[in-house]
Amino acid sequence: MDYPKWMLDAIRCPETKEPLQIKEDHLLRADGLEYPIIDGIPSLVFPPELVGQDKKLNRFYDLFAPLYDLSERFFGRLITGIDIREGRKEIVSHLGLRSGMTVLEVSPGPGVFQQHIWDKITPNGELVALDLSLGMLRQCRKKQGRLGTHLIQGNGAYLPFMDGSFDALFHFGGLNLFNEPEKALSEFVRVVRDGGIVSWGDEGFAPSVPEGWKKRLLTRVNPGFLKPIPTVPDGTTDVAEYEVYGGFAYLEVAIKG
Numbered sequence: 015m016d017y018p019k020w021m022l023d024a025i026r027c028p029e030t031k032e033p034l035q036i037k038e039d040h041l042l043r044a045d046g047l048e049y050p051i052i053d054g055i056p057s058l059v060f061p062p063e064l065v066g067q068d069k070k071l072n073r074f075y076d077l078f079a080p081l082y083d084l085s086e087r088f089f090g091r092l093i094t095g096i097d098i099r100e101g102r103k104e105i106v107s108h109l110g111l112r113s114g115m116t117v118l119e120v121s122p123g124p125g126v127f128q129q130h131i132w133d134k135i136t137p138n139g140e141l142v143a144l145d146l147s148l149g150m151l152r153q154c155r156k157k158q159g160r161l162g163t164h165l166i167q168g169n170g171a172y173l174p175f176m177d178g179s180f181d182a183l184f185h186f187g188g189l190n191l192f193n194e195p196e197k198a199l200s201e202f203v204r205v206v207r208d209g210g211i212v213s214w215g216d217e218g219f220a221p222s223v224p225e226g227w228k229k230r231l232l233t234r235v236n237p238g239f240l241k242p243i244p245t246v247p248d249g250t251t252d253v254a255e256y257e258v259y260g261g262f263a264y265l266e267v268a269i270k271g
């Protein structure tokens with residue numbers, strides 16, 4: 015695996031958080047349990063048999079991965095009236111990222127934010143992208159060109175990293191439909207260093223969005239719109255909240271501490 019040493023040192027078992035031995039084609043836990051490396055991507059998924067929403071949606075995301083970006087841009091403009099690519103750039107502009115930072119993006123999908131993140135953390139930054147869907151990660155790899163994002167397959171609610179591994183964590187667009195969203199938020203905080211940045215966001219209607227067909231349609235096709243914004247996780251302060259994507263999504267940016 016062609017990953018930098020700091021990252022290999024930070025990798026942990028997603029279940030017990032103990033260190034793993036890195037072998038050629040798998041990662042090995044002390045009791046003999048093996049986590050495979052698939053197409054060069056370490057697969058550190060827990061639980062091994064997905065349950066609930068994670069199980070239900072993962073196959074869909076795998077299949078939908080090649081079309082995801084195009085469909086989001088098309089339907090995004092139709093519904094919100096904005097160019098989703100501009101919306102993504104704006105979201106990353108709120109994250110407080112700086113050159114040299116080590117960032118974990120949870121649920122990158124096909125990597126729609128990665129160029130904007132690299133623009134902020136270059137030079138000397140590092141980006142790790144973790145997603146439950148191998149199909150999405152393969153698209154992420156296709157899209158990244160020479161960017162050098164390090165890919166991991168994993169569950170956002172069981173992050174395979176030691177405490178305080180990253181300067182910043184960014185998650186957008188998956189939380190509402192995660193099987194264990196509160197647990198994921200506490201994991202987001204755990205893997206960021208003290209004073210680092212924890213940010214998360216998802217679909218949700220801002221008060222400025224009028225009642226009407228758009229709201230009715232979106233809540234029908236995506237139950238995530240019915241979810242309230244999650245409670246801010248323990249261990250964070252200075253939370254800033256933004257309406258993004260024309261008021262059809264929210265973003266929260268907090269400091270760990």
Ligand SMILES: C[S@@+](CC[C@H](N)C(=O)[O-])C[C@H]1O[C@@H](n2cnc3c(N)ncnc32)[C@H](O)[C@@H]1O
Pocket residue numbers: 068071072075086120121122123124126144145146147150168169170171186187188191192193
């Ligand atoms: C709607 S897409 C969002 C992609 C991208 N972040 C965006 O905003 O366009 C949701 C992503 O969350 C991932 N996902 C779903 N459940 C997950 C989980 N439990 N842990 C990590 N990623 C998950 C999916 O595989 C998918 O890539």
